[in-house]
Amino acid sequence: MDDKRNLIAAILLSVAILLGWNFVADKFFPTPDKPDVTTTVAGSDGAAPKAQGEPNGLPEAGTAVPAAKPATQAIRPVEAVLGGGQRIGIETPALSGSINLVGARIDDITLTKYRQTVEKNSPPVRLFAPAGTKAAYFASIGWSAQGIATPGADTVWTASGDKLTPETPVTLSWSNGSGQSFRIEYSIDKNYLITAKQTIANSGSAPVTASSYALIDRLGKPTDPHEKDSYTIHVGPTGYLDGKSVFDVDYDDLDESGAVKYASAGWLGFTDKYWLAAIIPAKGERVTASISTPSADNYQTLFARPFTQVAPGRQVTTTSRIFAGAKEVGILSAYQNKQDITRLSNAIDWGWFEFFEVPIFKLLDWLFRMVGNFGVAIMLLTLIIRAAMFPVAQRQFRSMAQMRLVQPKMKALQERHKDDKPKMQQELMKLYKDEKINPLAGCLPIVIQIPIFYALYKVLMLTIEMRHQPFILWIKDLSAPDPLHILNLFGLLPFTPPSFLGIGVLALILGVTMWLQFRLNPQATDPVQQQVFKIMPWLFMFIMAPFAAGLLLYWITNNCLSIAQQQWMYRKYPQLKAVAAK
Template sequence: MSNQRNIVVAVVLSGLLLLGWDFAMRWFYPQPAQPVRTEQVEASQASGTAAGQAKHTREGGLTDAADIAEEERDLATELKSPARVPITAPGLSGSINLTGAMIDDLTITRHRAHVEKDSGPARLFSPAGTPAQYFAQFGWAGAGEGVDLPGRATRWQVEGDRLTPKTPVTLVWANGAGQTFSIRYAIDDNYMITATQSVTNRGASPIVLRPVAQLNRTERTASADTWNVHSGPFGAFDQAVSFSPNYKDVAQAGKIDNAGSVNWLGFTDIYWMTALIPTPGSAASSDFRALGKGIYLADLFYQPVTVPAGKVVTRTTQLFAGAKESRVLDAYENAGVAKFGLAIDWGWFRWFERPIFLLLDKLFSLTGNFGVAIILLTLIIRGLMFPIAQRQFASMAAMRALQPKLKALQERYKDDKPKLQQETMALYKKEKVNPLAGCLPLIIQIPIFFALYKTLILTIEMRHQPFVLWIKDLSAPDPAKILNLFGLLPFDPPSFLGIGILALLLGITMWLQFRLNPAALDPVQQQMFAIMPWVLMFVMAPFAAGLLIYWNTSNILTIAQQWYLYRQHPQLKEQAEKDRVDAARKRERDKAGA
């Protein structure tokens, strides 16, 4: 039991270190601004803001009240312009700006901006110059001389009234020198826009052009980039997804060229992403650039093409702009977009996290409530582990029965440690006892817990999902904070002091669970087990409510399981009570001796 306690303590402390590292680093050791290399001084001076100083929330979006008000005013002005082509699709709505042929107005119709039901759809793209600037643009770069190309200020003509899944639109511009440029936009029912760029050369000689596509965004609306969830530039290169670099890396370098053949590239937040997907086999190149003032580019460059006189050359690029819905991304991957399902940053344990997510999503589809689905998932996991728990308790009983023999061996070989180890292992083998069997449920529980943790913080399927009563968003922390009297007092406690009802229940259930375990005779272990439930209460308070529901349910089931198995193994319960009494007497003796 002493060995088991040591393993439990080590695992729990390791888990606390893993889960709390990012918080501790940010709270106790605020990071200074990184130095900028000499060749990037000009870009840094132009930005007016040191890289990494933007304030980012978990979901992203503007945080300053003045910026939010300015964004609303700018949108109202920009979107009134008649030089726009409406976009209406099941997944996206917005408009295309005929000035520059930019897709700079997109909202995600399936997801709300905030938890309030009347908050409107989540906005992804905003026009250039607005505080939330974020847009996509398709065009050409000159690879030769003497060709007038369309640019940011070019006013395009449109063929079609509205972009829908059934009605594509085509933007056309002629340079007056024999070349006509066109971009045909098509959209599907989800989040994919297909841009087909064509150049018709009616001139007397060939021209050489380079088709390009570009994403342009501000860092001000980015979600927080943490140790377990990447926010920033990313992409797939040579069939491998790369969740790097971050914005700070690009700001310091000014420009980062991506090595390898590009499958797709763009920007990701915790729930949203954009990606440019080149024509397969086109040998395109790509980079990420920092323009200053927190503006970043993802560039896609095709190889220069020659357009002979009297010919047309076409290049097709896909733009994904929307929510990171697992099923949608998997469907696009099945349709040919390499590694697109891995755009969700599952991390090292995706082989385990994906099945947990799929089971949870299936339970949600059956129950209609994600909180109930989490509880059912916990019941399934604990049910599968119950036979292991039975063996654990049987092993504990066997270990208890061996205690007199083990003590006899310790007395006999107290001066011969190798012999003691040899005889102890022989005794275990003779009695068919595995001293580590009691740790198996804990070892299994750790990846399950981490998989659910990643599922709850990553998957948009649980965003804004309510449970019961005051819990309106299972992906967010418990809003019922005790320190502000559940919202009655007009302040929001710091995250590490934001103890809610679910965190309090976690501390209580952990305390009850430890009370049912045999008491440790070591005073240090006694103190650790006494304070651990309340330490966990503070550590877990800022985490998603859904995760706390899982842990509370698991604790309650563990208490019920312990009560049942103690009835099956009464000698363990008697020994646990005896250990508790002995521990109390030892504390009294230690106090008296002091």
């Protein structure tokens, strides 16, 4: 009767874990649904904002910037909008696009090194898109002044060249007709950093007071459900503000509060899982900043400098930088160290375990550069980790066998001292000492594996270097789930199973290898533990199925190495095999 109750309890526990896992996974371990991204990074849906363009107010009290006129034009395709404007081209090895001479906006950026899907003919990822499109997303810089006209969203600038490249900077200029002229000198490096020198020159007869600013304007939230903010991956407004990295503001917060203001800024902008758009003042420059929603479904990050008086015959120049590109670990680190952009590498939300995750990434990335295949690199990483943990795992296995061997003595002590708990614990500790058993040795490898597994999860989910990386055969993207589902006969049947039933080939192999590994372990004496261990491999098969294929590959490799190690231990210590069989 007790065995039946234990079996029922084990089954109910397994079902509860299986059904509850989807809720937990959505909160803490979001998984990609497809090996592709949306048509544009900002999203594929949305409507034009009521007022889109320059900010309707600066973070500092008592300052203001003219708001743009409400956008009344109908939503049009990106290609139609780009083909009808006055533009200066942008071309680098990493991106292409253009600057709109109306408003001097950087509103056309595509990342030429990255495709929207794993297909070879897939178009490049679009980061910025102009106003009037479904996913408008752009950077803009400008001025606010008292008593004089300043350039705005409708200003038509004059350009000194026809293309911005790393070798050819471009200067835009405009005069207000009352003695003040404005210049923006754009330059760009070979990757994703644009530098804009803003100059206001006063040739009038009286001093003027002006302030310069930079902003990023975004229409709508990401539409991909796996590009949304979660407990482990931040998507949305971010930056290094008031002396710390900001991950606690999301789009819903802005919808409720309207704006969040800061007294200082190292940089700020919007982050997606793989992409970043950020505005950056000069190092140590005094600025105020805000993250706001100027109109419905329209989001904006902005920094502004204090008002400065410009005397007649004088000019004032400030420098702003704009990052628009992929969150490549090496490039972000280089900008942080060489361009002195404070904590830009924190645009990747490593979380609390950055000290551990970054070395895992660097080792995995180095292995990939050595072998040329990320799947093989993951297997080699697993081998290195197992080799480093071999002495610990060896002690664990021997401890497990010894614990099984002294089970009769332990039960006798528990029966003898069942009414005296302190005495029972004292006798158990003496037994462990006499038999040279460490009761915690069996837990140590599991405890060590948890941060390693979590670090690999974060690396696969966060780093652009892992995106769209193939392994072999049908595995075209190790950062996405296994695309072959057994329940629909690998795509032959016209339906897609729900995530917790989407058992792929890798998930099945994981279940089988875990079952073989458990069979080699010394069997538990408790009937409930025996039933749980019988069910656990197949339970984990369902739990792990929606995860990235790279994680399953890591776990399968780890299981295979554990099986090999157990077989070696049995050959070296035949008495352990006898204990396991018993």
